[in-house]
Amino acid sequence: MIKVENLNKTFGEIKAVVDVTFEVKAGEIFAFLGPNGAGKTTTIQMLTTLLRPTSGTVAIDGLDPVAKPLDVRKRFGIVFQDPSLDQELTAHENMDLHGVLYHVPRKVRHERIELLLKLFELWDRRKSFVKTFSGGMRRRLEIARGLLHTPKILFLDEPTLGLDPQSRNQLWTHVKHLNETEGVTVFLTTHYMDEADRVAHRVAIIDHGKIVAQGSSGELKAQTGADSLEGAFLKLTGTTIRDETAGSADAMRQMARMWSGGRRR
Amino acid sequence: MNVIFMLWLREVKRYLRSRPQIIASLGQPLLYLLVFGYGLAAVFRQAGQGSSLQFVAPGVIGMGILFMSIFSGIGLIWDRQFGFLKETLVAPVPRLQIMAGRTLGGATVAVVQGAIVLIACVLAGFRPQSLAAIPVALLFMALIAIVFSALGTAIGSTLRDMQGFQLIMNFLVMPIFFLSGALFPLAGLPTALAVATQLDPLSYGIDGLRAALISQAHLGVPLDVVVLGVLATAFLILGAWAFSKIQV
Numbered sequence: 285m286i287k288v289e290n291l292n293k294t295f296g297e298i299k300a301v302v303d304v305t306f307e308v309k310a311g312e313i314f315a316f317l318g319p320n321g322a323g324k325t326t327t328i329q330m331l332t333t334l335l336r337p338t339s340g341t342v343a344i345d346g347l348d349p350v351a352k353p354l355d356v357r358k359r360f361g362i363v364f365q366d367p368s369l370d371q372e373l374t375a376h377e378n379m380d381l382h383g384v385l386y387h388v389p390r391k392v393r394h395e396r397i398e399l400l401l402k403l404f405e406l407w408d409r410r411k412s413f414v415k416t417f418s419g420g421m422r423r424r425l426e427i428a429r430g431l432l433h434t435p436k437i438l439f440l441d442e443p444t445l446g447l448d449p450q451s452r453n454q455l456w457t458h459v460k461h462l463n464e465t466e467g468v469t470v471f472l473t474t475h476y477m478d479e480a481d482r483v484a485h486r487v488a489i490i491d492h493g494k495i496v497a498q499g500s501s502g503e504l505k506a507q508t509g510a511d512s513l514e515g516a517f518l519k520l521t522g523t524t525i526r527d528e529t530a531g532s533a534d535a536m537r538q539m540a541r542m543w544s545g546g547r548r549r
Numbered sequence: 550m551n552v553i554f555m556l557w558l559r560e561v562k563r564y565l566r567s568r569p570q571i572i573a574s575l576g577q578p579l580l581y582l583l584v585f586g587y588g589l590a591a592v593f594r595q596a597g598q599g600s601s602l603q604f605v606a607p608g609v610i611g612m613g614i615l616f617m618s619i620f621s622g623i624g625l626i627w628d629r630q631f632g633f634l635k636e637t638l639v640a641p642v643p644r645l646q647i648m649a650g651r652t653l654g655g656a657t658v659a660v661v662q663g664a665i666v667l668i669a670c671v672l673a674g675f676r677p678q679s680l681a682a683i684p685v686a687l688l689f690m691a692l693i694a695i696v697f698s699a700l701g702t703a704i705g706s707t708l709r710d711m712q713g714f715q716l717i718m719n720f721l722v723m724p725i726f727f728l729s730g731a732l733f734p735l736a737g738l739p740t741a742l743a744v745a746t747q748l749d750p751l752s753y754g755i756d757g758l759r760a761a762l763i764s765q766a767h768l769g770v771p772l773d774v775v776v777l778g779v780l781a782t783a784f785l786i787l788g789a790w791a792f793s794k795i796q797v
Contacts, residue, residue: 332639335796357641370633372563384555385640429636537631 285310285437285469286331291340293326293493300326302493304340308486310436313463313470315484317477317517319526323493324473325365328441331471332362345436358386361430362439366537367422371415375406375425378414379432386433393432400428404458420451427455431462438462440472444479452476456483477514487513491521552642553650559633560621560654564661571665574617578609578666582673585732598734604765606667606675607758608731610686613666614659614693615751619722621655622701622788626708629795638795648792652702652785656694663690677762685761692777693754699784706791729755735767750780 286308293301301323308314318324329335331342333353342349349356369378376397383393401407404424414422423443430438440459444452460483462468474480480487481501488498497504497520501513510516564571586602586609593601628634637647667686677683704717728742729751738746746752747768757773760766766773 334635334638354641354643357639360639362639364635366631366635368631368633368636370559370563372566373559377562381555381559382636382640384551385637385642387641 285312285345286314286471287341287343288327288331289341291327291330291342292338293323293330293335294338299493301330301337304490304493304495306488306495306498308469308471310469311463311467312486313460313472313484315480315487316471316473316490317480317487318473318490319521321526322490322521324490325441327490328362328439328471328473332360332439333357358433359435360437360439361433361435363423363426363430363441363443365441365445367426369414369422369426369429372413374411374413375401375417376410378425379410379429382429382432388433396432396434400431404428418451420447420455423447423451423455424458427458431468434466435468437469437471440470440474442473442475444474444476452479459483477512477517481513489517489520496520552646553653556637556647556650557654557657560651560658561661564658571662574613574620574662575665575669577616578613579669579673581612581732582606582609582670586673586675602674603676603763604734604759605732606670606673607686607762608729608755610663610666610670610690611693611729611731611751611755611758612726614663614690614754615697615722615726617659617662618655618694618697619701619704619717621658622652622698622703623705623708623714623717625651625702625705626711626714644793644795645789648702648789652695652698652788655698655701656691659694659698660687660690663694678764682761686758689754689757689761689773689777692757692774692781693751695781696750696754696777696784699781699788702788703784703791706788706795725749725751728752730767731755750777753777 288307289305291301291304292299304323304327316324316327326335330337331344331349333349333356336350344356345359347356347359370381373381379397379401380393383397388396398407401410404427406421406425406428409417409421414425417425427438427440427443438459444455447455456479459470463470472480472484484501486498486500487504489496489504497507499507504513504516505511508516508519510519582602582605585605590601593599593604598604625634638644664687671677677686708714708717728745728749730746731751735743735746735752735756753768753773753776756766756768757770757777760770760773
């Protein structure tokens, strides 16, 4: 479903992604793990048509994101690391707008919206503004929205960041359920190794832009002699802390936190 | 078409739902109306220029539209990182449609804001020459709104963070406002200033508004319409091009 060969991305001097090769089969849940700044988000951006690769080939359901961006975009749903809901609109309006953007016919759109909002336990709050939602509810709504146009692939970029254990647990239960019932291929990144261990069929670990290991969680544990995926991860990537250079996005993220904190008071 | 309409509708909905913002953005134009319309009324009369309130009202209407249009365009930076923009950029929709929906929505909102300022001016004592003046004034309001929404989109597409915002305010938006003749007559200026005012797109908008509302034109309506029309087209193309280059 996703096929990546010798993918490279350089920003000026910095090599963000170096010679990355992997394949995700249809119906698989694939976890892409790595320390901060390892190249996870950059890779996702290249897979989802937001960034052009410097070199290498990507095929999403057999299509090249650079040559056929619109066709590729129809085939996936995505939950970004940073929120991308419109907070001034209601849950239902956010879903409806997404449906229009993806050319889902009106009748199907309304049926799918009802189905997904009920599935993610948001139907009762469909007329509430998103700004009144908790972090967990927003995440659920984003995932529900990402599934509205029945994509073949769902990209989840650190979807559980900042959520409490209850919300995290519930979110992964939903994702697994969707994978099993609708056969959606899932490509996820996370910093919580226990989540990856529990949910993913296969795992790839990326560090300094290069893939250092891939296989099932069991294979990685056996390969490193660790008793948990977290242990294997630390053995493969070392224990030094990576300081990601703070870019403009981080500065704005901080500002956003300040602002939303002010609003809640 | 549906996509453009939905994105346009979104901008309008967001505007109508943020009442505090509507009131806040009325503050500045009304302050200028107060200071220049009433505060300088005596000086203006002595100079034989008639009513300063009548003169300044079209200027502050233009100001309201200018600020609203540019802000909606620059809001893009914010939206890009924490908002809905990313959702639209990964949708299977050409960028041009997204840009068109956003920009037209921003322009519509700016015209509504301008109309509110006009109503506030009338409440403050401003009298347009006739009711027939209103449609022509609305045409100029729409032209100003499109020119600056498109410019705002072009700027918002190229800025990386909020730091650039102050720069744009101080070196672009404020000069555009002050050099436009919103607050002073364009006739009899020193050459350098006269040239500067003629390079300012807003001059043509304010001149058109003044022609429509109080029949006082300096540059002339035909020139105003042509210049604003050409600039609107140019900035829309520029905005669309800049928007198509956005990488998240």
